[in-house]
Amino acid sequence: METSLVQAAKLAIVSATGLSKDALHIYVGLTVYWVTTLAIGKHTRAFHPLLIVVFIACLGEMLDMRDDISSLGYWRWSASLHDVVNTSFWPFVLYLIGRRASAFSRHD
Numbered sequence: 001m002e003t004s005l006v007q008a009a010k011l012a013i014v015s016a017t018g019l020s021k022d023a024l025h026i027y028v029g030l031t032v033y034w035v036t037t038l039a040i041g042k043h044t045r046a047f048h049p050l051l052i053v054v055f056i057a058c059l060g061e062m063l064d065m066r067d068d069i070s071s072l073g074y075w076r077w078s079a080s081l082h083d084v085v086n087t088s089f090w091p092f093v094l095y096l097i098g099r100r101a102s103a104f105s106r107h108d
Contacts, residue, residue, distance in 0.1 A: 004067045025086040032056050033091035045098035057087035
């Protein structure tokens with residue numbers, strides 16, 4: 001069984017950083033969230049950066065699905081769901097905090 005380019009890159013990143021795949025999902029989610037927030041000039045209470053994080057997470061899992069099907073013959077959907085939740089959790093929390101904080105800010 002041959003490792004795809006995507007999986008080889010992910011394994012190289014895990015090896016180079018010494019972090020687990022779960023930790024990398026968290027870092028990717030947070031990085032995409034903050035970069036998107038800064039790039040589009042929105043506050044953390046904006047929904048767009050969160051949608052982009054979920055989109056990027058799903059895109060990565062579609063690549064994993066393709067690799068699963070070609071190498072295993074089936075898709076490990078529960079692992080993909082775990083990864084999407086892991087990638088999106090903290091950006092979602094930051095979004096909720098931003099929404100909550102804006103509810104208490106003064107609008108004079």
